[in-house]
Structures are given as C-alpha cells and as structure tokens.
Amino acid sequence: MEIRVNPTRMELNRLKRRLAMAQRGHKLLKDKRDELMRQFLVLVKKNKELREEVEERLAGAFRKFMLARAVMSAEAVEEAIMYPKERLEVKLGRQNIMSVHAPKLTWEKVSRETESIYPYGFAETSAELDDSISTLAELLPRLLELAEVEKAVMLLAAEIERTRRRVNALEYVMIPQLASTVRYITMKLDENERASLTRLMKVKDIVRAKGV
C-alpha cells in the first residue's frame, strides 16, 4: 500500500528525507533492541538463579516452620512471632537500564544493639522454630534482591517488546511504504517528463510542417 501523495518534486524530496530518517531510526532501534536483549538475558539468568535459591531455601524454612508448628500450639506460635524484633527499612530508588527506569531497593536494619534475632523467649518455644526464623531472616535480603531483579526483568521485557514492535513496524511497513512511494513519484515524474518531451517534439514537428 502506498501513501497517497501529489507526485511533485517537493513531495519527493520530503519523502526521501523521511525514508533516510526511517532507515537511520531503524538501525538505531535495532541496536537498542539487541543491547536490551543482551542485558535482559543477563538479568534473566540472575533472576533464575536467585529464584531457585530463594525458593529452595524458603521451602526449607517453611518445612522447619511446619515442624515447629507440630510441636507447639497455634497460640504459642502466634505469641512467639507476633511482635517482630527486627526492623528493616527499605528505600526505593531508581536505576537506569537502557533508559528503562527499574526500581533500586536499598535496605538497612533498624535494630538496637541486636544480639539475637529471635523475638521470643526460649522457655516455651521449640528449638525447631529457631532454625526456621533464622533461615527466614537470612533470606529476606535475597528476597528483596529478587523483587528488584524480577521487576527489572518485567520492565525490560515490556521495553523489548515495544522496541521490537517499532523495529518491525519500520522494517516491514514504514520503510517499504516510503520506498515504494518514492519509486512511484519518481516514475510519475519521469513519465511526465517523457510526456512533455514527446509533446514538445510533436509541437516542433507541427510547427516545422506549417512553416514550410
């Protein structure tokens, strides 16, 4: 499909400029896409590793928690952990990956002279709870890291899709359209030129015939 235009020289110049621009844009976007893709793959790999680690250790922690839950009453477990001792302050920042704004999480522990992370006394609690709580405490920074990476991966994926759409639109729609329109105008102009040339020759012939 072509763009409907007046086959004029001015239009031709305009379209040629647009075509050149589209080709440059296409090349740049393609580079961007490739670079995004590269970064994406790195992040995805990191994400996969993190997620596997977190899931495995979480499963372990929950298992231990379940065992603690088996030897303690529901109320005792609730009492033991209802009031957390550790406090984590999470700050939300920004990081720029190929002009994609991904969140950057920074955190720090806000705890006083922390000597043990357990918020409960040892008299009425099972030792199986300790393991579970300490694993969860170790895991929290990894979880935050995972959250950060996973969000970045999601944003990058969306950006890649958008970029790819643009690249494809340029490559398969815009550029062929412009090219064919340029060709159409060139041919039209050539045609006009040939028409006026033959017309002139014809006129010349007539003039010459009359003049004799």
Place this chain on the structure above:
Amino acid sequence: MRGAKTEYAYAVARVRALETGLLDRSKIERMVEAKDADEALKVLGETPYAPAVGQLQSVYEYEVILRQEIAAVRELFRKISPHPELTDLFFLRYDVLNLKLLIKGKLLGQEVGEFLVPAGTIPPEKLAAAVANSNWKELPSELAAAARRAEESLAEEADPQLVDTLLDRAYYAHLTRVLGERGEEFLRTLVSLQVDLTNIKTFIRVRHVAGGDAVRVRELLPRFFLPGGRLTLDYFLAQAEEPLTAFADRLAKDSIGPVVGEGVAFWQREKSLTRYEKLADDFLLAYVKKSRLIAFGAEPLVAYLWAKENEIKLIRIILVGKINGLPAAEIRERLRDVYA
C-alpha cells in the same frame, strides 16, 4: 498436712477412671499409619474425642478440639479437687500465654482475642480487660510485677523478647515458691526437673546463637535462665567455654544424664534439638507416671493433666504431619511416649 490428704480420695478415683480413656499406643500407632489427615481424624473419632470430632467441619480445625480438651480438664479439677488452687498453678501457664499475647497485642494495637486459650485460671475476657487497663491485681505477685515491668520496658525499648522472658521467669518463680510453701515435694521436683531440662535446652540454643563466643553466652544466658531448677545459673556460666560433650559428661550420673547425653550427641550430629525435646518430654512423663504409686494427693491430678497435655501434643504432631504429608518415619521421630 499429710494426714488430711485422704480428702483427695474421690478426685484421685475419678482421675484414675479417666486415665483409662487416654489414647493408648495402638490408637496412636493407627493414627500414624493412617494414609491421610482425614483418616487419622477418623481414628480419633473412635476415642473419647468422638463428640468433639463430630462437630468439626474439617480436619484443619483440630486445634479447636485440643483447646477445649484442656479447658475441660480444668473444669473437672475445679469440681473434684479439694484444693483447686494447687492444680490451678499448672493451668497458670495458659494465663501466662494469654498475658504475653495480650501485652504484645496491646503494644502493637492488634486484636488477639481469637488466640486466647480458655484454659487459664482467669477467663480470657477478664484478663484482656485487665491488660487494657494495666490492672495487675488479679495476678499472682510475681507475675504482676513481671507484667508491669514488661509493659514499661516494652513501651520504651520495644524488645518483644523481654515480655516472654520476664513472664516465663516470673511464672516459674511463682510455681517454685508456692509448691515449696505447700510442701508438695513431688510436684516441686517435677518443676525443678522441667526447669533444668529447659535451661539446658536454652543453654544449647544460646550457645548456637552466640556462635561459640563465650562472652556473649555469659551475656545472653541470664536473660533466658529460668529459676527453680537444681542446676544454678553459675553452673552453666562456668561451662560456657567448655565443649557441650564435656557438659553432658558431667551430668552423666544425674537422673537427667541419659537425656542430655543422647540429646547433645544428636544435636552435634544433626544440629537439631528435636531428639532432645522428645527425650526431655518423655523423661518428665516417666517421672509423672510415678504418681501412680501415690493414692492420695494432688499428684495424680497433675499427672493426668500432664498426660492430657502430652496426648494433645501427640495428636497435634500427627495431624500437622498428616496434613502436610510428612512421612510416617518423620512423625514417629517426634512422637512422645504414651502415658497409658
């Protein structure tokens, strides 16, 4: 005092009759062998738990039965015991649990009503009102002082561990004092054995937390240490540097020696106190069983309560295990002995 104990005749007879209704090993074994939680519950439905099991909508509500069971035992003791205040000492544990929940809940501004256990000596609603007004008059003196301190210090420092440790220590101090005053030697020894076993467990846990740093062990242990045991705090502190095996060897000749020896060995192999906790519970249960030779007194009543709590623990381990698809071997590893 001694001669007057015949007044327990009726209460002891009642309890002896009830003891036959406790789950025996074969019932427990059938529950462990059940293929899922529903089937295990069905086995429970063939026992004196039948009426309660019948009311359950699903197996996940098992916790309700277990709670009611303890409250029912207290009701019974109040009716049959000539000195319910003595057996109430052992139900005070549930008051302490409720108290911890309420104080923490108050400071967090969180509703804890659904978790309160109705088995304590003070009805949960009354205790809730008392905590809301910081009115500690209803509580025994040690607990009242601890509750006041816990609330004060938590308001300024926000260390929830303090609530637990203060109240736990106060509870055992109270228990030891009253049992001593009343000359209940058997029960006094029971509590001191329990305290010793708990303190040893705490010692191991604190050493683990401190990661081999003896200075920190010395700093942390006094906070968790419960009063009323035969082994003193100094006894533990003096051994903060020594390896656990030496600690266990020193206790080898004591009645709790085998428990500590095997528990510590398992801990060093597996870094898990599961075995120790099981052995400690079994040891106390075996001690409590000796009350069978006592014809008159509060001992058989306390023994029945102990057996009931043990049974509830057993049921919980099995049901939680079954609900979560734990293999039978792992459930068995945690199962305590059976009283019957």
